[in-house]
Amino acid sequence: MKISELxxxxxxxxxxxxxxxxxxxxxxxxxxxxxRAEYGEEHLARLRLIAALADVRGLPLSRVREILNLVDAPVxxxxxxLGRAVGALPPxxxxxxxxxxxxxxAIEELGLTYDAxxxxxxxxxxGLRALEHAGLDASPETLRRYSDAMxxxxxSEIAPVAAMPLDEAIPYAVLGTALYEPVMLALRxxxxxxxxxxxxxxx
Amino acid sequence: MKISELxxxxxxxxxxxxxxxxxxxxxxxxxxxxxRAEYGEEHLARLRLIAALADVRGLPLSRVREILNLVDAPVxxxxxxLGRAVGALPPxxxxxxxxxxxxxxAIEELGLTYDAxxxxxxxxxxGLRALEHAGLDASPETLRRYSDAMxxxxxSEIAPVAAMPLDEAIPYAVLGTALYEPVMLALRxxxxxxxxxxxxxxx
Numbered sequence: 476m477k478i479s480e481l482x483x484x485x486x487x488x489x490x491x492x493x494x495x496x497x498x499x500x501x502x503x504x505x506x507x508x509x510x511r512a513e514y515g516e517e518h519l520a521r522l523r524l525i526a527a528l529a530d531v532r533g534l535p536l537s538r539v540r541e542i543l544n545l546v547d548a549p550v551x552x553x554x555x556x557l558g559r560a561v562g563a564l565p566p567x568x569x570x571x572x573x574x575x576x577x578x579x580x581a582i583e584e585l586g587l588t589y590d591a592x593x594x595x596x597x598x599x600x601x602g603l604r605a606l607e608h609a610g611l612d613a614s615p616e617t618l619r620r621y622s623d624a625m626x627x628x629x630x631s632e633i634a635p636v637a638a639m640p641l642d643e644a645i646p647y648a649v650l651g652t653a654l655y656e657p658v659m660l661a662l663r664x665x666x667x668x669x670x671x672x673x674x675x676x677x678x
Numbered sequence: 679m680k681i682s683e684l685x686x687x688x689x690x691x692x693x694x695x696x697x698x699x700x701x702x703x704x705x706x707x708x709x710x711x712x713x714r715a716e717y718g719e720e721h722l723a724r725l726r727l728i729a730a731l732a733d734v735r736g737l738p739l740s741r742v743r744e745i746l747n748l749v750d751a752p753v754x755x756x757x758x759x760l761g762r763a764v765g766a767l768p769p770x771x772x773x774x775x776x777x778x779x780x781x782x783x784a785i786e787e788l789g790l791t792y793d794a795x796x797x798x799x800x801x802x803x804x805g806l807r808a809l810e811h812a813g814l815d816a817s818p819e820t821l822r823r824y825s826d827a828m829x830x831x832x833x834s835e836i837a838p839v840a841a842m843p844l845d846e847a848i849p850y851a852v853l854g855t856a857l858y859e860p861v862m863l864a865l866r867x868x869x870x871x872x873x874x875x876x877x878x879x880x881x
Contacts, residue, residue: 523812531808554874561867566860578864585865588872595867602861605734609726609853613861620834621862622869624827629869631823637877648870650812656863657769658805658816659824661781662788663862664764664798664855666825666832669791671757674840 478504481514485522492522500525500543524646528564532653538563546645553641560649562594568601577603577613584615585622628659681707684717688725695725703728703746727849731767735856741766749848756844763852765797771804780806780816787818788825831862 481504482489495501501521504512521543528534528542541563549556573591578600582589590596606613632651636644684707685692698704704724707715724746731737731745744766752759776794781803785792793799809816835854839847 527808527812531811554871554878557874558871561870582868587865587868588875590871590875593868593871595864595871598860599864599868602857602864605730605857606861608734609730609857611853611857618861618865621831621858622865624831625862625866626869628824628827629866629873633870633873637874650814652867652870654805654808654812654814655824656866657801658809658821659828659866660859660863661798661802661805662790662821662825663828663832663859665785665790665796665802666829667764667836667851667855668757668761668793668796668798670832670836671760671840672791672793675757 476514477511478514481518481522485519485526487522487526495522495525498540500540520646524650527650527654532565534563534565542645542649546642549641549645553644556641557645557648558590558593560645561652564649564653566598566601568594568597572597575600577607581613581615581618585619587622679717680714681717684721684725688722688729690725690729698725698728701743703743723849727853730853730857735768737766737768745848745852749845752844752848756847759844760848760851761793761796763848764855767852767856769801769804771797771800775800778803780810784816784818784821788822790825 476484478489478492481487482492485492487495492501496503501518504514504518507513524546525539525543528539529536542560545556545560545563550559575591575596578596579589581599581603582596603613632655636648636651639647679687681692681695684690685695688695690698695704699706704721707717707721710716727749728742728746731742732739745763748759748763748766753762778794778799781799782792784802784806785799806816835858839851839854842850
């Protein structure tokens with residue numbers, strides 16, 4: 476398809492497409508004449524990934540570029556590549572410290588894998604510190620409740636990823652992490668609301 | 679305690695405490711002389727709530743104030759009050775439309791309560807639209823997987839709230855919603871990572 480059709484089908488203005496191409500975020504089309512390039516489904520898929528990260532989740536362009544670079548040039552270890560790509564998603568926490576005492580204790584207690592370089596470890600540390608500061612319960616029993624629910628969710632989420640080649644697995648893992656999060660959190664709030672309404676109506 | 683001690687114990691500078699008092703976000707201390715006011719544990723609790731919302735979750739001051747106003751002057755219906763308070767938390771989505779076709783269908787399918795005024799309905803709508811646009815699965819079976827996990831989590835979370843008087847239940851529900859979210863999401867990412875690592879080591 477021509478760039479005008481790519482624009483129409485993706486909803487992205489031609490000027491923005493040209494910006495993405497200049498920035499190396501979108502591959503050039505295949506030149507079919509001196510003045511025309513041809514774009515394909517892979518360009519549409521790339522634009523969906525950019526839109527989900529930049530527009531829906533509001534990632535800064537530098538983070539979107541970091542993820543796209545990993546899609547285009549994965550590092551040697553697939554788990555490391557996936558970890559870095561997902562690590563470019565918010566929340567952004569300080570990462571220049573490598574002691575995560577609360578997270579380390581919780582991860583060991585819960586039987587998960589502790590890897591100080593994996594961003595979610597620092598995110599958990601920050602989350603646990605906030606609970607502690609607010610005086611909320613962060614006991615092993617309470618954390619296990621969340622961890623059990625998340626393991627259950629993660630097990631069904633990870634199944635398709637394991638079967639994919641890495642260049643598909645990275646965008647899928649990033650999109651899946653980024654886009655199911657708000658859905659899951661909305662469902663948690665709806666479950667609270669539903670329980671309160673049903674308790675009132677029963678009382 | 680004196681304002682200087684309140685500052686020390688809360689970690690909030692005296693100038694900021696005075697700002698909160700002027701803005702009506704923190705109650706005045708009890709005047710014990712013309713130049714001294716006495717502060718108590720309730721002031722510390724209020725400062726913990728403000729810090730969790732403003733510093734940890736990064737809420738704009740207008741949203742923090744909205745929540746504090748509901749704590750101080752709840753509306754008639756407790757569920758409505760809780761809904762408004764939790765609705766002041768991010769993510770902030772457009773709320774001037776009252777059709778939520780995707781969310782409505784999902785909520786009915788999942789057996790939850792549909793209430794167009796409850797912010798999580800609009801948040802779910804936006805989340806489902808993003809999944810659709812990215813070409814990710816939002817089938818009833820997939821949503822049920824998240825919903826089941828969230829119901830399970832919510833049931834144990836809601837138990838203490840139901841037993842509290844409203845002026846305690848509001849800050850508790852707001853803090854609990856805001857501060858367990860990042861912990862739960864970090865645990866989801868850690869569960870993904872753990873499953874990939876274990877599958878690699880077993881393979």
